[in-house]
Amino acid sequence: GQSLEQPSEVTAVEGAIVQINCTYQTSGFYGLSWYQQHDGGAPTFLSYNALDGLEETGRFSSFLSRSDSYGYLLLQELQMKDSASYFCAVRASTNTDKLIFGTGTRLQVFP
């Protein structure tokens, strides 16, 4: 089967740093993406890692270790607007680029 596991919920305060982990087990792997979803909204793309290492995009960074089937999203200088659900997603096919999504992590940022 295919599975991507994430913590169900994370809480933090404004200005803090939080890390959301993702471990995956999929039949195909061509990259790991992260998407943000606010309540009632659509998933929006945050980052993508095809190779091992750290990718930085502003306050957000994403890390991948293919040998460990593991990645994480790092959010720095947290703001209230970062309260949302965060999903890791494996690009599971190069033919179709379909995404297999993780279970999702709900981040709550408190003042």
Add this chain to the structure above:
Amino acid sequence: EPEVTQTPSHQVTQMGQEVILRCVPISNHLYFYWYRQILGQKVEFLVSFYNNEISEKSEIFDDQFSVERPDGSNFTLKIRSTKLEDSAMYFCAGSLGNEQFFGPGTRLTVL
């Protein structure tokens, strides 16, 4: 900036009825997708569509589901005979490179 649009935003139907969910993808995208998200759960891949035909479908996408791109711009998902368990948010998406762009979704409620 171009966006993926979906109509209707909310569809309520009786069990056993047919529904058609509509999407207008971004024109320069090559791959198109339908995903669904049951309330509070993860996003699930349904089907991918490329060059006017299905390129991959999931186990969820059974004979009750079909997709079409009737006029080169609209992209539709049809459910022939809805079941209670089809109640979910349905997202259309298109891909350009490593990023998938999601529409705002259609909330389908089957009574």
